Amino acid sequence: MTSKKKPPKIYSFFRQLGEAGLLLGKTLKSLFKKPWEKEIFFQQLEEIGVRSLPVVSITAAFGGLVFGLQMYVAFHRYIGPGTEVYGGAVISLGLTKELIPILVGIMVAGRVGSAMAAEIGTMKITEQVDALYTLGADSISYLVVPRMLACIIMLPCLTFYGDIIGTTGGFLYNLIMGVNKYIYIRNTLLYLEVWDVVTGLIKAVFFGGIIAIIGCCKGLEAEGGAEGVGKAANRAVVIASISILIVNFFLSKALPGNLG
């Protein structure tokens, strides 16, 4: 007897990305369909944005502190004592362009993406998604569109907030270590460009879309009972987090270093 060979996990990952891509297509098609679900949209803005503030605050603060610490050590050890004042620009650049968008994206994927998959998955297995259809609502317009729009709007806001907290964290560490605050700030403002911050915010828009689409897609695919919902939530976090890291690399490559 020959048993069927299971396809490698990487195939399953790309198949799931493909399904998310199809859902994205349907969502974009439904974007301007009426009625517009205002109430759910505002609820999601609050859920994704306001309620993520504590998580983003802690993550960005400690991300900034540890990045500040490592930059201080690096400048002190490899370039020489006294050069730590030049760390401000590197810290701000690294945080706003790379670290904060990724940290915020992954934290929100864990908090919001899993919640979306669990909520929609529960609705699917209890036939609430079918009920939407019978009552004249389109499940994409009702469930996916408001979540995606809210995520796309709130992720850049959270990232910008994280940028402020993170760079402040990096600055505070260097301040505690006795770095001259005036030169540190002057160097930061001299070398950090608005475009560097904007690059991070553009990435956050993409990450927001990824979190919402994958969360909703996994929820709508949920089958069985509580186990199916659990798996959907778990997959939503894993796939969204991996996708964020992959997409971040390509965006970093594609987005110009400066606008000049």
Added chain:
Amino acid sequence: MIRIVGLHKSFGTNRVLKGLNLHVKKGETMVIIGQSGCGKSVLIKHMIGLLKPDKGEIFVDGVNINEIKEEDSLKIRCKFGMLFQNSALFDSLTVSQNVSFGLERYTNFSSEKIQCIVTESLNRVGLKGVESLMPSELSGGMRKRVGLARAIAYNPEVILYDEPSTGIDPIRADAINELINIMKEEMKITSVVITHDMVSAYKVADRIAMLYDGKIIETGNASFIKQSKNLVVQQFIHGCAEGPIEDW
């Protein structure tokens, strides 16, 4: 009203419906009986367009629902109300918001009128003062009633009942059966009821159809079904473990 011709549906290698034919007349209550997992719910989900057939046609008032455009499907959907097996009330909405959900999408009524219809629909199923409660605060029987109020609120022509008496005690089940009969008499609604509870079937049916092995094997009124010569029908309606149905 509803005519199904040669309906086939498979899920993977599992062939659920194998060329099923059925005709539901306007104003009648058609009860579909059959074993658990034989495809009864799959059948009614095809009637409302929740599932697409692999092969076969479904006509609602002469219109083939699989050939209409997406924009026109709303006109067909608003002819149907559906009571789901576990009520499928929206957890995040109040009873009032659940009942008004279809009204807000199928009609252009003012919010005052919608509120009046919500209260009237809830009264019709014997519920008063529950508008502001959340579904989690309701008992199983009350959830079924709210589900029914939601299904009748926008005045559909057909109501599909998916196992209306499952999961509730016999007294509440009988109350639901009474409501099904009241809907038919007062609102002249066509009903399709899925059940394996023969007490309910005999109480509400104008005609009963038995689904077995992906096809309708017997159709007739309650006394015809009781006297059926088909051994599968006899085994099912008497609830015997011994007989031609072995795959239980």
